[in-house]
Amino acid sequence: MNQTWVQIAYLVAAVCFILALKGLSSPKYARRGNLIGAFGAVLAVVVTLVAEPLDHMVLILVAIVIGSAFGVPAARSVAMTAMPQLVALFNGVGGAAAAIVAIVEFLSSGQNESTGTLAASVFTVLVGSVSFSGSVVTFLKLQGLITSRPVVFPGMQVLLPLTAVAALVLGVLVLTTTSTAIVFALAAVSLLLGVLFVLPVGGADVPIVISLLNAFTGLTVAASGFVLDNVLLLVAGTLVGASGTLLTRLMAQAMGRPLLGTLFGAFSGESTLGGGQASERPVKSLGPADVAVMLAYAERVVIVPGYGLAVAQAQGALKELVDLLGERGVEVSYGIHPVAGRMPGHMNVLLAEASVPYEQLKEMDEINPDLPSTDVALVVGANDVVNPAARNPGTPISGMPIINVDQAQAVVFLKRSMRPGFAGIDNELLYDAKTQLLFGDAKDSLTKTVTALKSL
């Protein structure tokens, strides 16, 4: 297995992965980078299949075909709104694969391994299982199959650390006894740990957990590299682990809260969990024609999109509106909050799908100074990311930086209902004197506004 050319092929694949991540740092080279990464992965797999003395070749090839038959159609057909949960699911199966690889390697040669290698196996089984069950729970939350709110039940504060300790004890027992039964017990307890770990995370924090679990899976793959003495797995896993950790930190910073608060906040009541009750207070609503007039005679318009835009698949209609306004000489830009939507950068992906030039997309820090001189802020299906309650202490989203639409001359919300946002807290801005609401599906509302605008 250690033929030089195999090692060189692995080196090439590792370089491909580095180039892939590097390319993903800039929109210009991102797609090419991803293709380079895919090439590296395929190269590594083909070289392994050809160069390794392998039994069961036919079964392995059949398994690869089956995996592709699941993965490719799922990736091809998924709607943009369902992207986050699909990524979570792919991450989960990767974690499961790493855990299983470690278990199989343990079954075949666990008795003869050094303690260091065994420790890497234990790590892979533990973290891989957590990543799998955690990702499945994340998937269920995002898919709406279970509530997206934090789930905390009595005794959970005790059960979670207890399960974590149990997993660690079982891990140590594996090292000392090398017993097969204990490895399976470790996997089972770790699966439970993953569920308990993710259940209390809710609200807008779910995307951060996806990123964290992604980093976890990366580290298990790196540990598998130790176990199998495979440099490629080591490098690829470590790259993902390091970049995933960094990305998770960036996202937690964007939420204005430390990572630990994100993960365990539900236990101290600090998570992004609100009452979820719609208020009965009066609001001013208006029709599409009024919105069209307001926008047409504004000089500066800032559009703040949120998850509602994704749900309604309204990005095309939104772009049409913006183009029409542009023709009338209105200066329009998009204000993109880093955690708008269900994963970081979700809005950018969505708007890019509608061919919005990314130069029009302004990040939060870039757009905020412009808002006092903005005539109309049009909030499309967003809520928490513009909620001024974040500036006051004691609310679930306190400290989260927001887009200051309340500083614009007028604010128009396109909303489906008065239901609060993902974080479940009421938005004072909705009742403000300068705020007006257009109720309805975002796509429907935007299409009607476009029609009204054309007839002006």
Add this chain to the structure above:
Amino acid sequence: MNDVGLLTVFVLSIFVGFEVVSKVSTILHTPLMSGANAIHGVILVGAIIVTGHADTNAELWLGLAAVVLATVNMVGGFVVTDRMLEMFRGKRAPAKGSDA
């Protein structure tokens, strides 16, 4: 490779990992997460190796399950990332009229 050699590669890779994504713009957070996700699908290589060396039925079937799962991760991950990035096809002229 000996353990210290592997450790060296591990530590250096951490620095490379941090370095390459440290300047990523928020525009690309989602594709980056998805792309990194696809990369760890290379565990498929590990799955193939352990399956190819399986001696018992239990090892074989567990290994094959790992191959299926890892393939889903890797292939699906790259395809879904490509689909996202297809939308960032670089600069467009500020579109006029209705090309949406």
